Amino acid sequence: DTAVSQTPKYLVTQMGNDKSIKCEQNLGHDTMYWYKQDSKKFLKIMFSYNNKELIINETVPNRFSPKSPDKAHLNLHINSLELGDSAVYFCASSLYPATGELFFGEGSRLTVL
């Protein structure tokens, strides 16, 4: 069983569309994250949720809306996609919000045409 799984792995779409990426973790962790890795390979945190509550919200356009229906899931919805949204998006989880290791998913590569 994959500890942190993301779907889809690849997503190709047109500018202006709305898309979602789903993430699930089966580790029993309380905290989940979304990271974005751009074409230059910089990994930046976008959001973090702890027990379904938003605890970290970096400077991200409000076209990006995370949703955590329960502590095992953290989905990322993106409205009005732009070319600059093309990136690999990584979901991660950790047992606690401030300590311990993060477990990352394999990433979802989003390409906006």
Added chain:
Amino acid sequence: DAKTTQPNSMESNEEEPVHLPCNHSTISGTDYIHWYRQLPSQGPEYVIHGLTSNVNNRMASLAIAEDRKSSTLILHRATLRDAAVYYCILRASGTGTASKLTFGTGTRLQVTL
């Protein structure tokens, strides 16, 4: 966030030890030193972390300078599977406080036969 400085790239021969340096001269007393690595086309993977004392685990060893302004990740016998980007990250720690992992540019380790 306190910053880290790492060499852009390093090379090693297979089955030889590798010492990956990291400078963090502005580290604060509550910052933990974390190391992650990212293999090609995968999500980051936790390697090791420490506060003041040297740490060992099945993957690597972490040597922390006495003044904590630098640290070294040691891979005892590099294999081709260790070729990855290695990130040295300072993570502020506090009970109940959301704490980010802020990735830098890392060191790209190449391992050759």
